Amino acid sequence: MEPKSILKVSQLNKSFPGVKALSQVQLELREGEIMALLGGNGAGKSTLIKCITGVYTSDGGSISLSGQSIRGLSAEEIILKGISTVHQEVNLIPTLSVAENIYLGRQPYRFGLIDWAKMNTNAEELLSSMKVFIDVTATLNDYSIAVQQMIAIARGVDMSAKVLILDEPTASLDNKEVEQLFTLMRELKSRGIGIVFVTHFLDQVYDVCDQITVLRNGQFVASSSVDELPQIELINLMLGKQISNKNSSGKSRHTTDSNSKPFLSASNIGRKGMINPCDVNIYSGQTLGLGGLLGSGRTELAKLLFGIVKPEQGTIQIEGEVKAFGSPHDAIQEGLAFCPEDRKVEGIIGELSVLENMVLALQAKQGWFRMIGPKEQKEIGKKFVRSLNIVTSDINKPVKELSGGNQQKVILARWLASGPSLLILDEPTRGIDVGAKSEILQIIDGLCKQGMALMVISSELDEIVEFSDRVSVLKDHNMIAELTGKDISTQKLMETIAHEGRD
Amino acid sequence: MLTISDRKEKTIVLKEIMQSRLFWPIFVLLLLLAFNLINDPSFFAIEIKQGRLFGSVIDILNRAAPIALLALGMTLVIATGGIDLSVGAVIAISGAVCAYLIQNEIVTSTPLIILAGIGVALIAGLWNGILVSILGIQPIIATLILMVAGRGIAQLITGGQILTFDHVGFEFIGGGTLFGIPFSIVLVVLTYGVTFLVLRKTALGLFIASIGANPTASYFAGIREPQIKILVYMFSGLCAGLAGMILTSDIQGADANNAGLWSELDAILAVVVGGTALTGGRYYIGPTLIGVLILQTMTTTILTNGLPVQFTHIVKAAVVILVMLIMSPQFRGELNRLRTNKTKEII
Structure with missing residues (x-):
């Protein structure tokens, strides 16, 4: 049986004064699927994400979550509906503890006071269920960006996320950290969460994603499963160039003879x-x-x-x-x-x-x-x-x-x-x-x-x-x-x- | 008779004048002066007594001198995107050092005393500059350190007492006259003049505005921000040192507790009234001076009209808010809209 579609965007338009940022964009994400959202600068990836997460209101088209329209809802409402976003720069508070960050704004109370013990146990359980084993009472600052991102993801998932949007989470991570993050992503995938993954690293796309959606200049270009789209074709789609064997500029290229010294x-x-x-x-x-x-x-x-x-x-x-x-x-x-x-x-x-x-x-x-x-x-x-x-x-x-x-x-x-x-x-x-x-x-x-x-x-x-x-x-x-x-x-x-x- | 195009041109010229940086500060200053003239027809009268000019206007200028100096340094510091809270404390330090040297007869030559006063002020500025640009501490915190510690240092120098002294040469700075004009006014004019020339004839002015407007791009363009910032904080220190010597010389004594107390806030206020944005970038020295004069005229007006001193602060606040509002294009836009709406309703 086909997995159920959870997030569906169709015919989405968004204009800013003088610019058409998105035109007729579509995207479909199914349960337990990791989708790479790709495109160059100005392709409209961030605008699309902002439209989905309610930061912007789109001009037309539809966005639905589990069949229910969410277009026009505020950013807070959309988080409650189950879409969480984690950005490259982690939006958490560095000086608070890990547990405090996870439960910020929704701390467990007991007799009108924050139940610290419960908050810490809950946080620990949540993280260990994702195979992240850290001291939840330490301040967020003490951990690397990679771990901070996982904490941000944990917070998002715990807030009833059905869809997780990861906006360039790997940009400043090293290989080992990327691998940790991928393990977490696969774990979430197995729970049926749909993930939209924005990245510039093509190899990562092929490592972890199931589907690819490509945007270019605010337009939807293609959507395909990873297996059916070889890298060269993907690059072709992203850059929008027909592969023309172009050495035709007629420029006579200088060759460097071995004696000349570089500047x-x-x-x-x-x-x-x-x-x-x-x-x-x-x-x-x-x-x-x-x-x-x-x-x-x-x-x-x-x-x-x-x-x-x-x-x-x-x-x-x-x-x-x-x-x-x-x-x-x-x-x-x-x-x-x-x-x-x-x-x-x-x-x-x-x-x-x-x-x-x-x-x-x-x-x-x-x-x-x-x-x-x-x-x-x-x-x-x-x-x-x-x-x-x-x-x-x-x-x-x-x-x-x-x-x-x-x-x-x-x-x-x-x-x-x-x-x-x-x-x-x-x-x-x-x-x-x-x-x-x-x-x-x-x-x-x-x-x-x-x-x-x-x-x-x-x-x-x-x-x-x-x-x-x-x-x-x-x-x-x-x-x-x-x-x-x-x-x-x-x-x-x-x-x-x-x-x-x-x- | 005016033709339509004439009238149009006139309104355009009028608009340009009204949009000029100097217009609103000068407008408010003139209002204050006019108020004084109505209240006291002899307000602008200037007499010569014993070869020295006397009169309310001279008095205002004379009393404004220390803040005018502080505000000059502050303008440049603010232009780089910083702030200098320590100037009041630097006033106390330089005054204390001068008084200490004179009272204990360590130094008797006037130039050397002045050099000492300027020297400690420059060191204070260097300290601020290093904290801000090399250690990367936020300017408000970096200068807060000296604001608090500086007064302590001054108190240590004076031993907690008000150090009084007699020194004919040093007293000239705050009490002497040159061609009948109080020397402190001459000093302000000179400092503003020299600063203006330096900013015009070197690229310092460009670099200061550039750093304040976009530090990243300035760094990429090869401007050495630390160098410029240290220079600017040292200049602010220098200005505070001069102000400190005027105040100390004027009362022939150094009061480490009260000399220049809260004067940093008046200086900042004057800069803001003059239209330099606290976010840094473009700066305006002339309008800053007008800002100083507005503040001092206000203080003098309140005092000469027999209002209790306590009122000064409240009235000052009210006038500052007013100046800021009429200088804000948004606010003026709103006013215009209200006005045109009303005319429409009448029609």
């Missing part, structure tokens, strides 16, 4: 939880592409190279000399520049003007004492507004008032103004319109021709293929391959991501 050479560089030790060589006048899916360790690698986070091991050499970067300031002094992925938080300084944002890195490089004169500033502004085609009515207005693409160009201008020898671009075309995108791609190409060393991170495999002289492929925090010359094609890239690195 930056990192050996055995790594940090736990970010990226496992790997080697990176970046040559002047060449582009190194970092291929791989979101969460594979691309941004983390860039952050280690740029001194934002200190590597735990390995060394970085700039033109043959060993350097240790204590902060981005040190890296900038050596001619590095980094356009971050999260433009709003890590890139623009919204309150400051367009011009101020542009001169910031050069000014920081020079130090506060030697100010770039107003005349020189204006020239920098004019130069980049023209060369990068930045559309702004006034160079002195707050940068936050510009469109995303123009903001991105302002950040690019900031780094170009600092005169870098190596420019690291993390998702330079994310969230900007098509026109600005192709402009930015042209700029990148031009820079490379001028002799700048480039490292480009992108989820768009086409972009990587188009521009890279060499491609390093990352998967699950490991560097798994380096592609050169004829091997650089979307086909090969996808195959590499899909097949390598599985033991």
Whole structure:
């Protein structure tokens, strides 16, 4: 007999001002099933989860739990109905005990006072039934993120959960911890609980899930059982590319002859939880592409190279000399520049003007004492507004008032103004319109021709293929391959991501 | 006759003036002054007695001097997203150090006494800066430490007594005049002037606003936050040291218990009234000064009108709330909506 369907979403729509976040999305989860919910950034995974859990109210469509409509209920009501969510950042109180966290807001009472003994025994029983054996009177803080997540799951399950939504629970866990979590998930599955599992690690999907639902750009793409969907096809669905064997860009790729010295050479560089030790060589006048899916360790690698986070091991050499970067300031002094992925938080300084944002890195490089004169500033502004085609009515207005693409160009201008020898671009075309995108791609190409060393991170495999002289492929925090010359094609890239690195 | 476009232009200009940062603080200040003028027609009269200017306005400026200095340092600290609660205590320390040196005749040269006063204030600021930017303690806690401990230190220096002294040179700071203007006013003008120049001619101003507006992006852009923050807290300490010397010199004595007591709150209030957001980012030095003048004018007005001193705090609170409300775009929007709704109803 087919297991009963418990959570059913159909024809779901959700719009925000100016954006259609979800359109005609569907999902069906059955009892005792683990479903992977996959998709790139902006695919609509979190919006969908927020609609299901009552954080947002969807514009149309239906959501039903065990045949009963739950659309339009508040977040609290939906938890009571039996849907619990556990996020990557655990939403518990770190300074309270494990038992207190599990029973927060629903403590057992006795004569009007909290029955501590009962609460602790209950908590212990609950956790040991899930094969988690810990001291429930210790504070939550004392345990690792993995255990905290299991505690959060226990709390959710105990609150009558029929459906458990796990939003990227494994992002910061190591292999052993992931395995513990999976054991727990399988245990819950055997009790008939349905689990929606959001992750970026494809191998984990194949380890633990039964079903896969893929979203892309707010649209439902496919739903399939894991057995019927090989990894390469899954990647294909997620990226939305027909596998066209594209090495057609006609770009003549530079090959590195053995004598030339790299501008930056990192050996055995790594940090736990970010990226496992790997080697990176970046040559002047060449582009190194970092291929791989979101969460594979691309941004983390860039952050280690740029001194934002200190590597735990390995060394970085700039033109043959060993350097240790204590902060981005040190890296900038050596001619590095980094356009971050999260433009709003890590890139623009919204309150400051367009011009101020542009001169910031050069000014920081020079130090506060030697100010770039107003005349020189204006020239920098004019130069980049023209060369990068930045559309702004006034160079002195707050940068936050510009469109995303123009903001991105302002950040690019900031780094170009600092005169870098190596420019690291993390998702330079994310969230900007098509026109600005192709402009930015042209700029990148031009820079490379001028002799700048480039490292480009992108989820768009086409972009990587188009521009890279060499491609390093990352998967699950490991560097798994380096592609050169004829091997650089979307086909090969996808195959590499899909097949390598599985033991 | 006005054509429609003329009128339109006029309303636009008027709107721009009304939306300017300085408009509302100045408006409130003028209201207060007007109130005083009506109450006492001789309010703006200034006389020269023995080569020194006298008058209510001069008195207000003179009394506002210490808070004006504190508020200047506070503006920059707040701009970086921090706060400095210790300035009142630093006033007490620097005053106590100066008085101690003079009374015990350890140092007699005026410049050296001043240097000592400034020196301890800078050390106090350095301490705050290290706690905040290197040890990563939240500014409100980090400076609270010195706020509490600082007064203790000052009391240790004075031995729990009010240290009085006679020193012609040092008394000039709080009691002397330059071209007929009380020296403390000159000192405030100089400090504001120099600060303004430094912020304009170096990139410090840009970095301070940048750190306050988005610390992560600033770090990514290569700004060394610890360096800038230490500098800013030291500057706030310096301002407090100067204020401490004015107060000590004025009464020719150091009162470790009461000198500058709660003055940090007045300084914060002035900054907020001047429109700098406590969350950091863009800062406004001119409006801060206006904020100081509003607070002092209010205090003086209450006192000269014979109201009991106890009222000052309550009236201050009321005026501050009023200023904050009219400066808030949301509140003004609501008011406008109410007004237009009413006109519609009448029609």
